[in-house]
Amino acid sequence: MPAPTGEEIAFERCEDAGAFAELSDSLCARIASPLHPDMPNAGSLDLFVRKFPAQGERVGEIWMLAGGPGETGQSYFTEIEGFRAALPGYDVFIPDHRGTGQSSRLCAGETPDSLAGTALAGEEFGPCFGEIWQNAERTTAFSMTNAAHDLDYLMDELGGEGRRYVYGLSYGTGLAMRFTQLRTVSVDAVVLDSLVPALDDAEHDLSHRSHTYDAVGLAVIARCAADPVCDARFEGGVNAAFNQLIVEIDSGERPDLAEYVPGGNLKHALGMMLDTPQSRALIPDALKLAIETPETLPAFFETEVTPAFDLFAAVQAYPDTAFSITLAGLIGESETNRRPEMTAEDVAQEEAGLGFTSSLTTVQTFTQMPLYQRDSYFDAPYENLPPILVLQGDLDPKTPLAGAERHVADMREAGGDVEFVVVENAPHAVWFFAQTCVQQSLDAFFNDQSPAASCSLDQAMRPS
Template identity: 25%
Template sequence: MTTPAAPTDFGAQSVDWGTCDGYATDGNDLPSNLQCARITVPVDYSNPTGDTARIALSRAPATGDRIGSILVNPGGPGASGLSAATTGEATDIAARFDMIGFDPRGIGASTPAVRCLTGPETDAERADDDTDTSPAGIAATEAENKDYAAKCAERTGRGFLAHVGSEDVARDMDVIRSVLGDDKLSYIGYSYGTRIGSTYAELFPDRVRALVLDGAIDPEQNPVDEVVDQAAGFQKAFDDFAADCAKTTSCPLGTSPEQAVGQFRRLVNPLLVNPARTTDPRGLSYEDANTGVQQALYSPTLWRALRVGLGQLADGSGDVLLSLADLYNGRLDDGSYSNLEDAFNAVRCVDDPPITNPAQAGELDTRFREAAPFLDDGRGNGSAALDVCAYWPVPSEGTPRITVSDLAPTVVVSTTEDPATPYEAGVALAADLGGSLITYRGTQHTVAFSGEDCVDEPLVSYLVDLTIPEQGLTC
């Protein structure tokens, strides 16, 4: 593949670093030690003289003998990445590199922003029952999905929606690299951030200095298999949580992990008819209960909150689970939302081919229920609604295939019981890139620079000195 050059006018622009006031979009203030700025990129790289977008950046300057910059993306897609500039702040990478966070195009403080629904519209969507698999129920859900896609086109613009995918984000990263003055890119990507990292490697293999990819998405995997594998991952995390919960004296799922799925279904299925009471007037819907549970399964640090939330649900209330669902969906204290969910849909609908065949949608639903019985409401019948991507107003870019040659050594980190990005995807991505693999034994989503010395120390050596981790390293 021929490496496309960054447009000279964009790659040569200067960065005017200043305060981060007004940059936070997720309800959390950015750390006071960060600096922020925006740079300009073309919306369509094939037409660099056309419309432009502004990409929000953050920086934690190197505190010691500076090597260069490291870009960091926390995943999503749809998540703001500005606070990611604090990654590794207690390690030598913070001393030797400017740590750079960024909001990918259309996300967070970058402009224009992807917007589809208002806050009240999102609240209503979350409260709606989309589990009805009768012909009438499927028709109603598909009508809602068509309406959602139409609103995205109206409120964001088709021209911009067509250019929010991973390839355009990777090209933006090359502009960022250039304006920061780095000859080659050093990058840490988590979860979806591995997708844009591997895309960058394919587009610009000769401009890679170092890539750390943690919680891998295998871009060569069939999107249907990806969803099913993720469902299986969440089921394993639920099983691990249930086993841990059963050790306590008041586990709302009981003392037998083997019966935890049945007990969980007895707690949540009544929400299909009646939401649980909450201090917030919205109440806890069936969808939000499941979303809150999945949010807590991302990390054992949230298992206590999940145990409390399920205990509340057993007593008929749902405040904790609603708070967890709000966190997952990016709902702010004033009832508005970050654009996390809208951007998530916009990116995935451009990145991956949609399911437009009702039979395939039904097959996916059946396989999903089999892979994650704790999420099966018992109403499956082999039929399912087509999701929003089937009605998306711009075409997808298709399924990517990694073909990389002459790439600098890379490092993939994969967790054995990761609920969101299965371990095997990391194994596959490391093989695709010809890189090293670090295996972490645990039940959580991503681990790099979270305080595990066995993982962090070899990553610091790699990023600072380009020392490759030992083969087969397992922590």
């Protein structure tokens, strides 16, 4: 009998497999990975990987990279059945990045057995950040490059024969591209869903998130203005009404709105509503209520807007799904925010006049982490790229179409073979809203054909 492979030794039935039908045949593994890949004697950390075995005859594998930085691989679980049906011959591997989920975390307060589980709560914050600073050498090892080394290591240790693909979503696309720069294992292709801007793109980095939101939000307002029925709902037209409302908010004339909208900030609430097609379609309603009957906004958000996010809220049913704000702060300040010196006052001044904003830009100004030095891969030109498929929504408020187009141009300039599919009316995270398009694009791409240059949302995801 042949000796068992590393994969056969490592994987076993997941503890939660019986709790969720979609996880029933999943297998789980924990594997030690070097803390510093270039320092073999510097210790190790644990990486958690879940595997969904191929349905039918196996032809290869696909590795799914979650977003963030800070999201767990569980963000894929609610839609995993559709993905497996689209790729029946592939093992699907979903790792938790270092610092997330059931992989080693940055502090003890984020571990599953802590007071609030993997979330930080109450009195856990102080000790956690104290631990992060006291162990700064360990903390700074949780970099994007080291996470890419983890992927390389996991593929080598746990991967099998046949075709091998990587599917990255949002931050996972940036991680996938970092992986292409350092990989030692071979991959047949990379799929990038909601492509992050190139790291040297100073117009679309995280410090400009509110500007990205506002650009998409203004496109939504323009569509209302072009619709006679929608435009007629507002005295003088939607453009004039919207602009006047923003002037009043910025001048302090509408303090009442803070009482009626989630988080006390209408601009943030409007920005949040860009994240799903259903909530985006409600923006004219929100503006109408804010202008005329603001006291009705709480009920509106509770009964109309919140249900539009059920798709994402469903992920919370899985254990250890809490987003890692510490990892997001570490990588954001060290790499993906080109202006970490910005203060809250700078942000407020820069965002005056914008109608759609993100709380992230202000939150970043309060996050203090022991930063790591940008390494040789940061801003380095691409070389020897595998074939790449990019799936991008044209109304993505987080990773904008313009940023993706520029990033693709960089890849092509480096000789990359890149297929670019624009998904009409799609927000961030195309897979969750246009699965038919994604499936058709993957099928063509994996069979060495060019997918359609554009496609649409799934019928069920189109607002009625």
